[in-house]
Amino acid sequence: xxxxxxxxxxxxxxxxxxxxxxxxxxxxxxxxFSWVPTAIYxxxxxxxxxxxxxxxxxxxxxxxxxxxxxxxxxxxxxxxxLKALLLTITVxxxxxxxxxxxxxxxxxxxxxxVAGLTSTIRQxxxxxxTVAETFQLFALIxxxxxxxxxxxxxxxxxx
Numbered sequence: 368x369x370x371x372x373x374x375x376x377x378x379x380x381x382x383x384x385x386x387x388x389x390x391x392x393x394x395x396x397x398x399x400f401s402w403v404p405t406a407i408y409x410x411x412x413x414x415x416x417x418x419x420x421x422x423x424x425x426x427x428x429x430x431x432x433x434x435x436x437x438x439x440x441x442x443x444x445x446x447x448x449l450k451a452l453l454l455t456i457t458v459x460x461x462x463x464x465x466x467x468x469x470x471x472x473x474x475x476x477x478x479x480x481v482a483g484l485t486s487t488i489r490q491x492x493x494x495x496x497t498v499a500e501t502f503q504l505f506a507l508i509x510x511x512x513x514x515x516x517x518x519x520x521x522x523x524x525x526x
Contacts, residue, residue: 408465415462422458426451446492453489457482477521484514 429451433444460482467475487510494507 405469408468412462412465412469415458415465419455419458419462422451422455426455450489450492453485453492457485457489460485471524475524477518477523480514480517480521484511484518487511487514 426448429444429448433441433448460478464475464478464482467478487507491507491511494503496504
């Protein structure tokens with residue numbers, strides 16, 4: 368059997384006879400493409416830093432308001448503080464994910480799962496269970512179960 372028939376039966380692609388494009392221009396283009404994600408991650412890291420500081424400031428203000436005033440509904444005040452703190456934790460985890468990307472040049476899946484789980488827990492604090500639809504509650508439970516399973520099953524990566 369000729370080699371070309373043998374290649375097509377195996378599903379192999381024929382070898383490309385054209386040489387790869389090389390040279391200083393191609394090296395420059397490739398270096399630009401490799402710097403684009405790094406530049407975007409840098410901007411994301413700066414924005415996450417600002418959001419984390421503002422979120423922490425909001426949580427501190429809520430705690431001061433809760434302690435300084437005779438709040439009639441203490442449970443609502445605590446819920447607001449918890450939501451603000453969980454948002455801060457989510458932002459910190461996302462920031463740490465970006466920081467790990469800068470060190471290792473890859474994204475840690477487990478950190479993203481933890482951020483998603485923290486955000487989902489925060490979302491459960493927002494739900495008004497007296498008017499929430501059954502589907503919404505089961506969706507939150509399902510999302511939390513999948514994220515917990517992911518956190519348990521995904522091995523931590525060395526940083």
